[in-house]
Amino acid sequence: xxxxxxxxxxxxxxxxxxxxxxxxxxxxxxxxxxxxxxxxxxxxxxxxxxxxxxxxxxxxxxxxxxxxxxxxxxxxxxxxxxxxxxxxxxxxxxxxxxxxxxxxxxxxxxxxxxxxxxxxxxxxxxxxxxxxxxxxxxxxxxxxxxxxxxxxxxxxxxxxxxxxxxxxxxxxxxxxxxxxxxxxxxxxxxxxxxxxxxxxxxxxxxxxxxxxxxxxxxxxxxxxxxxxxxxxxxxxxxxxxxxxxxxxxxxxxxxxxxxxxxxxxxxxxxxxxxxxxxxxxxxxxxxxxxxxxxxxxxxxxxxxxxxxxxx
Numbered sequence: 001x002x003x004x005x006x007x008x009x010x011x012x013x014x015x016x017x018x019x020x021x022x023x024x025x026x027x028x029x030x031x032x033x034x035x036x037x038x039x040x041x042x043x044x045x046x047x048x049x050x051x052x053x054x055x056x057x058x059x060x061x062x063x064x065x066x067x068x069x070x071x072x073x074x075x076x077x078x079x080x081x082x083x084x085x086x087x088x089x090x091x092x093x094x095x096x097x098x099x100x101x102x103x104x105x106x107x108x109x110x111x112x113x114x115x116x117x118x119x120x121x122x123x124x125x126x127x128x129x130x131x132x133x134x135x136x137x138x139x140x141x142x143x144x145x146x147x148x149x150x151x152x153x154x155x156x157x158x159x160x161x162x163x164x165x166x167x168x169x170x171x172x173x174x175x176x177x178x179x180x181x182x183x184x185x186x187x188x189x190x191x192x193x194x195x196x197x198x199x200x201x202x203x204x205x206x207x208x209x210x211x212x213x214x215x216x217x218x219x220x221x222x223x224x225x226x227x228x229x230x231x232x233x234x235x236x237x238x239x240x241x242x243x244x245x246x247x248x249x250x251x252x253x254x255x256x257x258x259x260x261x262x263x264x265x266x267x268x269x270x271x272x273x274x275x276x277x278x279x280x281x282x283x284x285x286x287x288x289x290x291x292x293x294x295x296x297x298x299x300x301x302x303x304x305x306x307x308x309x310x311x
Contacts, residue, residue, distance in 0.1 A: 017083075048077065048081040053079075053081075057303075067126075086170075089148075090165075091126060093284070094149045115245070128149070130238065139238065141202060142198040145227045146231075148167040160242045162245075165248075168257065169250070173224075176220075205237055208268055208271055222264055232275070247276070247278065248278050251282075252281065285301055
């Protein structure tokens with residue numbers, strides 16, 4: 001299946017799924033002249049504010065989240081209204097773990113997805129970037145990079161670890177605006193790679209990368225994977241944690257991440273490969289199914305499978 005075929009199948013599947021909500025559904029952007037937003041499955045914001053994109057079993061709780069309450073005020077909001085993008089999905093995948101905290105089954109899930117033996121889960125955060133203030137954030141990558149989900153924990157040797165998780169659905173690579181800070185931080189005006197001082201420092205100090213791979217790292221295909229990986233490295237360098245691992249969670253049917261994995265891994269040192277991983281929705285849901293096996297958990301995991309795995 002090509003990525004275009006997968007995206008079309010996902011669009012049709014989500015369109016059919018949304019029929020049960022029975023209101024405020026559209027398949028096109030409110031501004032169809034913007035082709036990059038066209039042919040998406042939308043909820044009109046009037047109905048999106050009801051939190052229909054979230055699992056009903058914890059929907060009311062999510063709607064009280066500080067970030068969600070802020071977004072509810074927006075005239076139109078991608079997280080709440082577009083089901084083919086992944087912004088809302090971390091809440092559905094990780095909210096119960098975040099609320100439950102340091103319990104045996106949460107530790108088991110984190111152990112399974114990180115590949116480390118977890119002794120204590122300190123916290124789980126959705127949409128997290130290190131640094132509390134704007135000035136503090138500059139001491140990491142000095143950009144807007146963040147983790148869709150971040151898990152702070154101790155392993156069996158009492159090592160302080162971080163797990164940065166990127167959650168994807170139909171997304172693949174993305175192009176950047178030539179006039180953006182992200183472009184100027186990575187590419188010179190003549191089109192050659194030119195990493196900013198902060199990107200250069202962390203990329204080199206991380207020990208994740210082989211020499212002379214800048215051109216591949218700043219490419220449209222790998223740029224976001226690289227930035228999330230080095231955001232964690234910046235936390236290690238900063239002294240926030242001792243060890244870090246970056247993983248991307250995606251549907252097995254999305255071919256993009258299968259395609260880029262060997263491209264990215266060939267740029268990495270042994271340390272880089274050990275601190276990077278991919279995990280399919282199917283594998284993650286199976287882990288949840290084993291650990292959250294009470295009636296509530298079965299209902300939640302059943303929802304995840306029905307909602308995101310294309311039949």
